[in-house]
Amino acid sequence: MSTAGRQGSALAQPLVRPSGGRIVAHLGLFVLGAVVGAAGALVQAAWFPGGLLLALAGAAGVFLGGSRATGSRAGALAPAVGWMIAVVLLTSTRPEGDFLFGAGLGSYLFLLGGMAVGVMCATLGQRRQPGGPAVRLGK
Template sequence: MMTVGRLAAFAGLLLLGALTGVTGTLVQAAWFPGGLLLALLAVAGLCYGGLRATGARAGAVVSAAGWLLAVILLTPARPEGDFLFGAGVGSYIFLLGGTMVAVMCATLPHPPPPGVRPARLDK
């Protein structure tokens, strides 16, 4: 059921995803090996945190959608020739790795709620 609080949480996750995409775009090329790892860890933390905070896969999907929207909008070159993504391996790893991390977080199985016993009876 969609409540106002849940809708606000999804809007916040969308905004956090966009911010993570912008900062990851800037960091991954600035401090190449460490910045790339930091940017991918930020995407993983955001998507997994969205999953756990909302208790639904939609939390991971919404945060990944914000990340992807920001990254796609920052990908093309400007008319002046400026760009944020170079044609290096790091940029491709960030784009593809971030997408794979987001998909993995969105498809994780849900753990049972605390206090719920499994349906299988042990003897």
């Protein structure tokens, strides 16, 4: 019996080298995630309930959009990592005592909600659709 037409699990597939375009796309998504994280940090405190929802919706859009655009989980992971790095850098205090995030409920909801949205978007599976004429029933 031939195994050429059968596909195993993703772990059994051979590793392929990523193309230059894919690397550039992931780097662009990383930067876009950092920009969305910085913008969300400013918006979430400005208009409390609406700003928080807007910031989390923007993050979810970038994470899920990156996943759909690249067709892989890494497309959601790249902007999520950029978002996380930007938000963590903005939460740290400076030597002058300045900081961007206050110790309020909205800030904690933004941090934890953004992490939860990033994890959800990164773990959503890209369902593989079978291809070819053998997929159709009755043919």
